[in-house]
Amino acid sequence: MYNITKMKILKPAHDVFEAFVDPGKIGNFWFSSSSERWEQGKTITLRYDEFNAEGQIQIVEIEKDKKIVFNWGNTVTISLQETEPKTTIVEIIEEGFDENDPQLIEKLLDNKEGWAFMLTNLKAYLENGIRTLRTGLMK
Amino acid sequence: MYNITKMKILKPAHDVFEAFVDPGKIGNFWFSSSSERWEQGKTITLRYDEFNAEGQIQIVEIEKDKKIVFNWGNTVTISLQETEPKTTIVEIIEEGFDENDPQLIEKLLDNKEGWAFMLTNLKAYLENGIRTLRTGLMK
Numbered sequence: 001m002y003n004i005t006k007m008k009i010l011k012p013a014h015d016v017f018e019a020f021v022d023p024g025k026i027g028n029f030w031f032s033s034s035s036e037r038w039e040q041g042k043t044i045t046l047r048y049d050e051f052n053a054e055g056q057i058q059i060v061e062i063e064k065d066k067k068i069v070f071n072w073g074n075t076v077t078i079s080l081q082e083t084e085p086k087t088t089i090v091e092i093i094e095e096g097f098d099e100n101d102p103q104l105i106e107k108l109l110d111n112k113e114g115w116a117f118m119l120t121n122l123k124a125y126l127e128n129g130i131r132t133l134r135t136g137l138m139k
Numbered sequence: 140m141y142n143i144t145k146m147k148i149l150k151p152a153h154d155v156f157e158a159f160v161d162p163g164k165i166g167n168f169w170f171s172s173s174s175e176r177w178e179q180g181k182t183i184t185l186r187y188d189e190f191n192a193e194g195q196i197q198i199v200e201i202e203k204d205k206k207i208v209f210n211w212g213n214t215v216t217i218s219l220q221e222t223e224p225k226t227t228i229v230e231i232i233e234e235g236f237d238e239n240d241p242q243l244i245e246k247l248l249d250n251k252e253g254w255a256f257m258l259t260n261l262k263a264y265l266e267n268g269i270r271t272l273r274t275g276l277m278k
Contacts, residue, residue, distance in 0.1 A: 001244075005252065006277035089277060105140075105244060112248045113144065113255045116276070120259035123275050130269060136262050137255070138145035138228060 001097040001104065003112050007090050007119035011126045013082040016090055017065045019122060020078065028131040029121040038062065038070075050135050090119060113137070140236040140243065142251050146229050146258035150265045152221040155229055156204045158261060159217065167270040168260040177201065177209075189274050229258060252276070 009016055019025045021038035026046075035045040040062040047054040061069035068078040074096035081089045092115050097108060117137045124130040148155055158164045160177035165185075174184040179201040186193040200208040207217040213235035220228045231254050236247060256276045263269040 003248065008275045008277055105247065108244065109142065109247060109251045112251050116252045116255035117259055120256055120263075120272060120275070123272055124259075124263050124267075124269060127271065128263075128267070128269050130263060130267050132266065133259060133262055136147050136259065138147055 005115040144254040
């Protein structure tokens, strides 16, 4: 089982790529901080100050301005496709959900909600400079 | 089976309520148009010009600035709770999914994605006046 979520962002693929890998940018639309620049082979610590939570991801693969693969238990593949000048389709696939998990549906829904919310935050940040949406989602 | 999605919006409940029921506002964050003001007992036509699609909803219940219930096959309940001055928790529950539907998971995920996306658009519209996110989600 996997989740796939796609968003059109009216910016070049390079800008979208940098939003993820540059630790100075992630706090505008997703986690509050990232320990260092995302590079292949690195382990990165991501923090959510609002929830006093942190976790680590392993960067499996980086293809500049095109692709980021990381592992946080499941495997996440972020693909960037510049379909026309200054327009990028961001596709995120998260794979590795256990089909026999009795909580499968809840976990898939929670995961889908997170990706849809983050990608909308990313669009608002890159297109409009809005940095204040990311703490809005409630459980 | 049901989906529940919640968003904190830094505006009074009245502003959030009006964003849904006023046909001059919905095009800023959700459907492109709504045929008339949402009132209890009415049938409203919603259009998505971008997809040349339209559908109808039946307004089952309206409680001013607090609650909207409508039916579009499933039943959707939008509840507004003003937790402090100028801060509103919007909770959306969609009920009526058939647990025996072989497409249940896909339908729930598609539905969850839609609500998370719309509520983030609503937050960006009400808090920041951003009207341009709503066509970003791709299939």
